[in-house]
Amino acid sequence: MKELLISLEHNGGIPLYEQIYQYIKTEIADGKIIAGEKLPSSRALSRQLSVSRSTVDLAYEQLESEGYLESRPCIGHFACDIEGFVQVEPNKGKTSQAPKRRREGYSIDFAVNGIDPGGFPQNIWRKISRQVLSDEDAGMFQLGDSQGEWKLREAIASYLHHARGVEAVAEQIVVGAGNDYLLMLLSMLLGKSSKIAMENPSYDNAWRCFRSLGHEVVSIPLDEAGMKPSELEESGARIAYVMPSHQFPMGMVMPLKRRLQLLAWAKRQSGRYLIEDDYDSEFRYIGKPIPALQGYDQHETVIYIGTFSKAIAPSIRISYMVLPATLLQQYRELGSNFSVTISKVDQKIIEIFLREGYFERHLNRMRALYKGKHDLILKNLKDMTSICQVFGENAGVHLLLKLKNGMTEEEACRLAKEAGIKVYPLLAYFPDCRQAGDGEGILLGYATLKEDEIQRGMNILKEVWS
């Protein structure tokens, strides 16, 4: 046991116990105090340094809990063997730089997702959020139900019933932070051995999610009514992912007959399910919205998925799914182990937003806004009938143009790009190779653009595609 030559700075900013701790730690790290060596007792060291004994105790305790010292009862403190000891050095020279935003030089972007820049109901959201946060209910900050709060689920069930013809009670509803998360959860409930059939073309993201989760995914061609039932039957898939209200990217509405054929497919063999992604069903500009496929299901085969991200804002991560009774059991066994992914504050905000009619009014406002943009594009397309034919109108926030002027998608996109306009080739949404008959298509999204931008954009497209 050797004496420790610590010189304490009494007027420095560093607490005394920390100076002692630091000194001994460095001595051990540098091999100056070797493993097994006994340290002075805290009584002795405190006397030597003229500090209180508790100061030394504190340093010893810290060293002990970090593994530099071990204490043998009634004997004293001994230095430990710290084989391969590594000092924590600040950031090991790691540097970090924010990723540079690529500026692609487009002046107008017909993006197929996103919302109107002024579309977020900021004032109401702020008002409700203030109301929720001033609620003195302490339960608001405790962990909640893994399926989501009961009252929110009731509000969603009621909304879905009235607006979408969905038959659901709160027990069947699971809320989650976005569709991708719900697909993750669902993937667990369905099991990896489930082969999933997707429309071709389809949402590239759902496709990628299922692939990333290890599912076998098969693509089923579409006809003008949607996914072909005969090919679905032949595929051997157990799950089919469809968008009956407004197929993405093709934009068609699945007629009742095809819906019933798909339901018949699901019923034919036990364990088959239809995932109904009702992603932008809120936006329909003519007539009443079409009831969801789920509402026609009599055999618990439809998993209904919807989201507030499209209708309110993409950065609001709130989605929901309606599980059929058969999967609810699975959820309780496997899924309910995972804590809910939406904060209680956000759950409460959206509950009030639904319950007090704000959502309905918001949708009406957005519908009118988007209809104006939709109609403006259609009006412009009337002068372009020799260039392209329009599909998927009267719903959603994008249109599909099929080129008739002999141009390829690539050419059309390139010409648009050279004029500063971003449009989207249909090709990107074919996870599998496309069929000969699919033609060359361009997607125009209009949610994020102002009407004057749309007008300017359409003028330019007319010119460069002529």
Next chain:
Amino acid sequence: MKELLISLEHNGGIPLYEQIYQYIKTEIADGKIIAGEKLPSSRALSRQLSVSRSTVDLAYEQLESEGYLESRPCIGHFACDIEGFVQVEPNKGKTSQAPKRRREGYSIDFAVNGIDPGGFPQNIWRKISRQVLSDEDAGMFQLGDSQGEWKLREAIASYLHHARGVEAVAEQIVVGAGNDYLLMLLSMLLGKSSKIAMENPSYDNAWRCFRSLGHEVVSIPLDEAGMKPSELEESGARIAYVMPSHQFPMGMVMPLKRRLQLLAWAKRQSGRYLIEDDYDSEFRYIGKPIPALQGYDQHETVIYIGTFSKAIAPSIRISYMVLPATLLQQYRELGSNFSVTISKVDQKIIEIFLREGYFERHLNRMRALYKGKHDLILKNLKDMTSICQVFGENAGVHLLLKLKNGMTEEEACRLAKEAGIKVYPLLAYFPDCRQAGDGEGILLGYATLKEDEIQRGMNILKEVWS
């Protein structure tokens, strides 16, 4: 083609087009208009009903999009075959009732999770939230980076470096809605074939999550320093899940030597990883917090997971993980397909909370609050040395009592229950059978209790366990 005997109510609340739509739909559903039957032209029907032609067009379009009618260009509209047609009936007699809260008749609950009821920084949270929501930045409502916003990740990296000795840059950080979600994501990156070693006893929830995700999970016994390296080596596991800062439920701090042994284990074979769950490292009541295991790692083998749910509120679903470079590539290929699970508003709030020093002040306040409760229990335990021995003190928000009075956990819990006190048996946290030497243990959590409740609770426990 037969005439349609529609009688319109011009003064009813139902729009004319909807009355026409409803009439034809019902006729088709009832088989009064049969498949293939031609309907009157919209011109003829509008004349017959004395309504504008666009009213009839609207009804026909709705019927067409729902699949009741099909239109053959230049010929007219025909009724469709709607085999097996099902009317959407309101809620099919489904009823729903909020699940009843079980009231268990405890007057004092030493819960091991949760926060102090007044602990949520409500005023500051509200203030920042108002500030964030009044930000006119439209980007606030667009979908963000799947890893989380760059600035938030920078703030987390900086906090982790200073407070926890974690060596990370923003690129390595992935934020997600709670630890369970991050474990889900991580499970995907690691692959299902990875056998995972967990401490026994351990967090029951992490255990259940990994099992639900289909992993093989093995349990490794603990000695007084934590997970035993030799048994870990023998287990054949590729991943080890540990809580070096304050093991749950045993409460021990892993000494440096053991940390280095685990790092050596991970380095020994490529593809091995340590998951460091640093769940309540913020709360340490003596000396400085112990640097994270991750800070000692020189070989990119540690996955560090932390959360704001413990330190701020369980209902705030914000966690983060630091991925080693080797997994970052995997994340970019697989994980980045999944959209971020935290709203941008919440990300911004927590970023400001960190950046402007609120978190540090909040932690100091909570630390003082919890230390008071911790010390109060310890003071009471001084009179109970013949009943039990205390473990895991000076950190976290729970203590472990090992019974010395010959009682079993079951008895001790039952006696407490009869007196209205809820305490937690250690048994619940052994996913695998416990070893003979583990003894009988009781967990006392104190985060959610007030000091007078703790005092009353301890008085009663003293009495019933004597």
